[in-house]
Amino acid sequence: MSTLEIRGLKVSVDTENGAVEILKGVDLTIKSGETHAIMGPNGSGKSTLAYSIAGHPKYNITAGTVTLDGADVLEMTVDERAKAGLFLAMQYPVEVPGVSVSNFLRTAVTALRGEAPKLRTWVGEVKDAMEALNMDPSFAQRNVNEGFSGGEKKRHEIMQLELLKPKIAILDETDSGLDVDALRIVSEGVNRAKETNNIGVVLITHYTRILRYIQPDFVHVFANGKIVEEGGPELADKLEANGYAEYVSA
């Protein structure tokens, strides 16, 4: 049982016009097995929250705390956060030329488990994960995210979620750019990973359609750098009907 606790988190970025505050005090608690949907309009700071937790150097934490089972996440380097059990599925996964998916995954899993996986079982693990996400076996020999379609990038992120087995996963707009079939396959992957490893999931999204495939336990509405309303799945239905207008104008 793991708990990610975010308390009073304020984050700014440096711009030409000085520091601009993007997160204005975020409180959120995610426990193993729970699914939290964070919904909000573009520019509300949802992705900033995701990247700040993962430790992207662009974001300056100016106040607040983030702890995972009591350990101070903000003191950790990016790789230490992953080793502690955090995972970020990125909206725009980065190309790494010349590094094969197979080599990348093996290096990552070796770092996370502290030892190289046994070759035979590992090959099987990767093969199963790829098959489950409808990915061609040749995918493992391609360079990380290089020349991937939008859908392939997202499947690759979710494949990592299944193989790396984090405690808490933040999925940043994993649904964007997916057609209906790909959305279903990717969502099944998330549900499978969650059930198998009892992962706590934070689902960041602009649209409600992914919530038809991944049932949230909690819905948080994000606007102007903070959570402005919280509720159960019924809140998503209200957003579907009314949009974000009332939160943006408020």
Add this chain to the structure above:
Amino acid sequence: MTTLTTNYLTPTGREEAWRFTPLKRLGGMHDGSAIVADRHSLTLAGSKATGVSFELKSVSNAPVLSESDDAIVGRIREAARDVAVLTISANIEVTEPVILKRTPGDLHSAEFARVQINVENHARATIIVENTGDTHLAEDIEIYVAPGANLTLVSLQEWGAQTVHAGRQHAIVDRDANFKSIIVTIGGSLVRLLPTVEFAGPGASCELFGVYFATSGQFFEHRMFVDHKVPNAKSRVNYKGALAGDQAHTVWIGDVFIRAAAEGTDTYELNRNLLLSDGARADSVPNLEIETGEIVGAGHASTTGRFDDEQLFYLMSRGINLSDARRLVVRGFFSEIISEIGHEGIQVRLMDRIDNELTKAGA
């Protein structure tokens, strides 16, 4: 041993061709002050395959195939008494790579070596030249790729830290022939190579690949020249370099000349440099001179940059620590070209050496 006496036009450092090179570190190979070593350090490794011959010929039996205005090539031609000649017979396909090795010499004299590689009509071969240890070497390799022939030449500079190596690898590529060159420079104090190509018949093509990795104090210069003087020839140049440590310095010059007669030319050259630390300097100068507009394409690109923070973040967000993430990125950067060698054992060896250099440089 003798000392060269002929007074060539000795470079001063003000010439375009020499403006980057630290002349004082050339061991006198450029100005005639080097003592000429009496040695032939190039040997054929392993047994001779069918259709492969390797012999030492006197210079009178191996006249030069090409012109050169390079001062060091001029001195090599005066000093050399013999020429190491490797021939691949016509219509022969040599399946295993032919491996030539240069054995180390000494640092008090310089070997002035002439080499000829002759790939006869419709022959096909891969030749790998392995350079290791410490030596002073001035070397002119002339290559003739006959009509319809196909040569891959891999030149590995895995020298020790004291080596000074100045050389030219000049390929004459005839009708419908293909020449592929892969030059890897990861060892030595000073290495200055001139990979040059002269197309002698239409339908010829060349691919010039290279990687270099310079750490503290190393100077590596690669100066291409592709002479499109016949119609319908194709050239591709792709060199990648990384630099780490104080005073690491690399130079890449890509000269392409499309003469009036070279209609239908298709050429593209690319140089990318990765600066892994402060205090290193990468010079990159592509030059394209065009005398005809009737061409398929002509272009070039040159970039020099640092580690991409987004790549490192992505890798680290999967638990990979900073130094391993950097190592992966550097390996990935070079692998596109290293994999062109097509010899698994050598590729692994080169990547391991690059890893070691990276570790030593603390980058």
